[in-house]
Amino acid sequence: MVSGEFGNASLDDATRSRGRREHMVKVRALWLLWILWVATCATGCGVGAQTAANPLPSWNDSPSKKAIVDFVAKVTQAGGPDFVPVSERIATFDNDGTLWCEQPMYVQLAFVLDRVKVLSGKHPEWKQKQPFKAVLDNDIATLAKAGEKGLVDLVMATHAGMTTAEFEQIASDWIKTARHPKFNRPYTDLVYQPMLELLGYLRANGFKTFIVSGGGIEFMRPWSERVYGIPPEQVVGSSIKTQFKVDKDGPVLMRLPAIDLVDDGPGKPVGINSHIGRRPIAAFGNSDGDFQMLQWTTGARGRRFGLIVHHTDAEREYAYDRKSPFGKLDKGLDAASANGWTIASMKDDWKRIFIFQ
Amino acid sequence: MVSGEFGNASLDDATRSRGRREHMVKVRALWLLWILWVATCATGCGVGAQTAANPLPSWNDSPSKKAIVDFVAKVTQAGGPDFVPVSERIATFDNDGTLWCEQPMYVQLAFVLDRVKVLSGKHPEWKQKQPFKAVLDNDIATLAKAGEKGLVDLVMATHAGMTTAEFEQIASDWIKTARHPKFNRPYTDLVYQPMLELLGYLRANGFKTFIVSGGGIEFMRPWSERVYGIPPEQVVGSSIKTQFKVDKDGPVLMRLPAIDLVDDGPGKPVGINSHIGRRPIAAFGNSDGDFQMLQWTTGARGRRFGLIVHHTDAEREYAYDRKSPFGKLDKGLDAASANGWTIASMKDDWKRIFIFQ
Numbered sequence: 001m002v003s004g005e006f007g008n009a010s011l012d013d014a015t016r017s018r019g020r021r022e023h024m025v026k027v028r029a030l031w032l033l034w035i036l037w038v039a040t041c042a043t044g045c046g047v048g049a050q051t052a053a054n055p056l057p058s059w060n061d062s063p064s065k066k067a068i069v070d071f072v073a074k075v076t077q078a079g080g081p082d083f084v085p086v087s088e089r090i091a092t093f094d095n096d097g098t099l100w101c102e103q104p105m106y107v108q109l110a111f112v113l114d115r116v117k118v119l120s121g122k123h124p125e126w127k128q129k130q131p132f133k134a135v136l137d138n139d140i141a142t143l144a145k146a147g148e149k150g151l152v153d154l155v156m157a158t159h160a161g162m163t164t165a166e167f168e169q170i171a172s173d174w175i176k177t178a179r180h181p182k183f184n185r186p187y188t189d190l191v192y193q194p195m196l197e198l199l200g201y202l203r204a205n206g207f208k209t210f211i212v213s214g215g216g217i218e219f220m221r222p223w224s225e226r227v228y229g230i231p232p233e234q235v236v237g238s239s240i241k242t243q244f245k246v247d248k249d250g251p252v253l254m255r256l257p258a259i260d261l262v263d264d265g266p267g268k269p270v271g272i273n274s275h276i277g278r279r280p281i282a283a284f285g286n287s288d289g290d291f292q293m294l295q296w297t298t299g300a301r302g303r304r305f306g307l308i309v310h311h312t313d314a315e316r317e318y319a320y321d322r323k324s325p326f327g328k329l330d331k332g333l334d335a336a337s338a339n340g341w342t343i344a345s346m347k348d349d350w351k352r353i354f355i356f357q
Numbered sequence: 358m359v360s361g362e363f364g365n366a367s368l369d370d371a372t373r374s375r376g377r378r379e380h381m382v383k384v385r386a387l388w389l390l391w392i393l394w395v396a397t398c399a400t401g402c403g404v405g406a407q408t409a410a411n412p413l414p415s416w417n418d419s420p421s422k423k424a425i426v427d428f429v430a431k432v433t434q435a436g437g438p439d440f441v442p443v444s445e446r447i448a449t450f451d452n453d454g455t456l457w458c459e460q461p462m463y464v465q466l467a468f469v470l471d472r473v474k475v476l477s478g479k480h481p482e483w484k485q486k487q488p489f490k491a492v493l494d495n496d497i498a499t500l501a502k503a504g505e506k507g508l509v510d511l512v513m514a515t516h517a518g519m520t521t522a523e524f525e526q527i528a529s530d531w532i533k534t535a536r537h538p539k540f541n542r543p544y545t546d547l548v549y550q551p552m553l554e555l556l557g558y559l560r561a562n563g564f565k566t567f568i569v570s571g572g573g574i575e576f577m578r579p580w581s582e583r584v585y586g587i588p589p590e591q592v593v594g595s596s597i598k599t600q601f602k603v604d605k606d607g608p609v610l611m612r613l614p615a616i617d618l619v620d621d622g623p624g625k626p627v628g629i630n631s632h633i634g635r636r637p638i639a640a641f642g643n644s645d646g647d648f649q650m651l652q653w654t655t656g657a658r659g660r661r662f663g664l665i666v667h668h669t670d671a672e673r674e675y676a677y678d679r680k681s682p683f684g685k686l687d688k689g690l691d692a693a694s695a696n697g698w699t700i701a702s703m704k705d706d707w708k709r710i711f712i713f714q
Contacts, residue, residue: 087588164630208590221634231444232634233565233591242630244623244649250656251649253630260631266601273521273599273610274617275632277578277589292601292608299607 055201058194058351064307064344068198071305072205075281082303086206090280092272092293093199095213095220095237097286097327098309099228101190103318104181106326108215109151111174115158123157132157144325155216156257160240163252164218172222185356188227194350195284195309199228202282210280212236212272214264214289236275238263268293281305287327294332294341306341308332313347316357412558415551415708421664421701425555428662429562432638439660443563447637449629449650450556452570452577452594454643454684455666456585458547460675461538463683465572466508468531472515480514489514501682512573513614517597520609521575529579542713545584551707552641552666556585559639567637569593569629571621571646593632595620625650643668644684651689651698663698665689670704673714 059065074082075089096102116126116135126132131146131154133139143150159167180190199209211220211230217237224230239260242253263271269292272280282305283290283297294306310329311320321329336343346353416422431439432446453459473483473492483489488503488511490496500507516524537547556566568577568587574594581587596617599610620628626649629637639662640647640654651663665686668677678686693700703710 087582090590217631217634225444233447233632235634239631242627244626244653246652246656251626251652253626253653269601269608269610270599274574274596275590277574277592295603295608296601296610299603 055204056194056197058197060349060351062349064342064349067342068201068305068307071282071303072202074303076205084281084302088278088281089202089205089207090210090276090278091202091207091282092210092212092236092268092276092280092284092297093195094285094287094290094293095211095215097311098284098290099191099195099211100187101180101183101192101317102286102327103311103320103324104326106215107187108219110178110187111171111219112151112154112158114174114178115170116154119158152259156240159216160255160257162255164242164255165252167218167255168222171219175223183354188223189356190354191227192309192346192350193352193355196228198284199230203229207282208234210234210236210272210276212263212268212283212293214238214262214267217263236263236271238267264289266292269296272296283307284309285332286311287329288331289327291332291335294339298339298341306339308336308341308343310343310345312345313350313353316353317346319347412561413551413554415554417706417708419706421699421706424699425558425662425664428639428660429559431660433562441638441659445635445638446559446562446564447567447633447635448559448564448639448641449567449569449593449625449633449637449654450552450640451642451644451647451650452568452572454668455641455647456548456552456568457544458537458540458549458674459643459684460668460677460681461683463572464544465576467535467544468528468576469508469511469515471531471535472527473511476515509616513597516573517612517614519612521599521612522609524575524612525579528576532580540711545580546713547711548584549666549703549707550709550712553585555641556587560586564639565591567591567593567629567633569620569625569640569650571595571619571624573597574620593620593628595624621646623649626653629653638662640664641666642689644686645688646684648689648692651696655696655698663696665693665698665700667700667702669702670707670710673710674703676704 056065056068059068074080075084077083093099096106096108100107113135116132120126120132120136123132126136131143131150134142134146135154146153162170175188176186178187179185180187183190202209209228209230211224211228211234213220213236215237217235217239220237221232221235224232224235241256241258241260243256244251244253246252261267261271261274265288268290272293279300280297281302283293284307285291285294286309290308294308298304298306308329310333311318311327313319320327321333332341333343335341344350413422413425416425431437432441434440450456453463453465457464470492473489477483477489477493480489484493488500488507491499491503492511503510519527532545533543535544536542537544540547559566566585566587568581568585568591570577570593572594574592574596577594578589578592581589581592598613598615598617600613601608601610603609618624618628618631622645625647629650636657637654638659640650641664642648642651643666647665651665655661655663667686667690668675668684670676677684678690689698690700692698701707
């Protein structure tokens with residue numbers, strides 16, 4: 001087709017000039033298409049391109065990182081035996097101790113204690129009533145003895161009896177101002193940089209990332225998108241019941257003092273099924289509260305991935321596992337090997353823990 | 358740069374040949390890029406292109422269509438007073454009577470009745486026990502008298518006592534073979550073409566589309582993506598409780614005979630808040646079971662949109678509203694105007710109802 005079209009000595013000037021113009025048009029079209037393609041890819045489709053460079057710079061080149069990268073390579077390899085379509089690439093992440101720091105206590109417990117103090121002016125009876133008295137007296141030993149029943153009482157007194165919009169405002173305001181006692185920074189600074197990179201890496205490979213936390217769903221949602229890139233509709237957590245009503249300001253949802261879902265331990269697969277409706281192919285946790293989520297995820301057919309973040313770094317963060325009151329990891333350490341779960345040691349596998357370190 | 362590159366009589370054969378090869382390479386690259394670009398767009402990025410032509414071909418050019426298009430134009434106009442960022446463009450759709458046919462009875466009720474018949478061999482006592490006897494006798498009058506309590510008994514007997522995976526298989530198998538009594542087609546053929554176009558139009562404009570149905574969440578999820586393009590994690594519905602356990606085949610979720618959420622009427626805003634965690638900016642329903650979802654959606658500040666599908670076409674589908682046992686629309690008809698909700702008449706606003714018509 002092209003033969004002789006341009007390389008012909010008998011072409012007159014007009015023909016030659018048209019040939020040049022046509023060629024220029026084609027070159028421009030080539031560039032335009034190239035730019036269009038690059039732009040199109042940059043807006044969301046060029047999943048492959050983002051993974052080309054080192055995708056997990058805060059991870060050491062250890063077996064944990066290799067296990068992650070191998071898994072992602074296998075499930076994304078079109079035509080490969082372990083290929084998983086994009087729509088089924090669901091990854092679930094515990095929050096406390098997996099995505100952010102959960103010591104010296106769960107962040108939401110710090111919120112509860114602060115709220116009890118703020119609200120105590122309206123509740124003079126709390127000065128004599130446990131477990132409120134223990135909170136007001138900063139008596140952690142007595143508070144610890146109150147157990148789960150005591151915790152539920154504190155949660156209901158501070159999380160219910162208001163609209164969802166009011167609670168969102170309270171939680172948002174608190175998270176902006178409260179500071180971690182050891183690091184003296186906002187709690188949302190205390191997210192693990194390697195895990196942020198992992199979230200991004202999975203999303204760049206077509207995964208949809210979800211939080212599945214024992215923490216309160218409405219405590220996390222106001223900031224999950226800003227901090228983790230995970231929108232509210234991809235946050236699963238413990239919840240209390242709500243009730244619709246129309247008051248003088250219009251329709252509201254009132255938060256009731258009744259448990260809806262405890263999204264912890266065996267409650268995690270329940271929450272996953274209710275909110276996501278598919279079994280994840282990868283799950284990330286750090287404590288025995290994540291045990292059943294890891295079982296549910298990796299106990300299905302096909303290539304699956306489970307990872308436990310092991311807190312081994314007393315210097316840069318905290319070191320704890322089998323005996324910790326928060327984020328206890330005991331059963332999971334024993335069962336990891338038999339289940340093929342990867343254990344990531346924060347001390348050995350992570351170059352840095354927080355962005356500010 | 359290109360001038361004289363090909364149109365030169367003094368080129369020797371080797372040079373001329375190289376020129377041709379280079380040109381061929383460029384032409385091939387042009388084509389390759391073009392194909393890549395088209396393919397990339399086809400896989401999800403060419404949002405703009407889909408909206409350029411007539412986006413709702415099965416809608417007549419009536420005020421209902423205009424209201425939809427105006428709303429979408431306003432909330433997507435960057436810099437405009439009603440602009441809504443993509444992440445907040447949440448649209449919720451009722452299912453029965455809004456996305457597919459709900460007459461002569463809810464599809465899931467047809468499923469329940471079929472299941473009672475299938476399971477009756479293992480339950481000889483049902484021959485004497487209401488409301489099961491009424492089902493086995495095809496005695497609809499007696500069945501109707503059993504009311505909500507009777508319906509719950511039937512649902513529990515047919516929807517609980519198995520794993521989530523087993524139920525998914527049963528529901529999937531049924532939907533593939535069951536046929537609508539009037540149209541003699543699979544129920545999944547009886548989805549409203551104008552609403553499918555509306556779902557696509559909203560998605561093309563950056564909306565995330567959710568089903569929020571009084572129907573069972575796990576009844577819809579197996580086919581919602583194939584039929585509506587709505588993935589399981591964007592389906593909200595009524596649910597029963599589940600329990601995690603590890604049996605001989607590994608981890609399972611057992612379906613328990615206990616209601617979790619009735620996602621109807623005032624339960625719809627509750628389900629929306631639990632699953633989505635944001636207030637929708639647009640909601641689409643057809644019955645008074647959608648009333649509170651419309652209130653919750655349109656009762657917030659900012660540009661909002663509510664639409665009621667009014668079944669007015671006895672010829673092409675069914676005509677019913679205030680007195681229908683299924684999909685009753687009474688309160689909604691009276692309240693639509695004061696709330697600024699659009700009423701779409703199937704007879705007047707829709708060019709066609711089903712794709713096969």
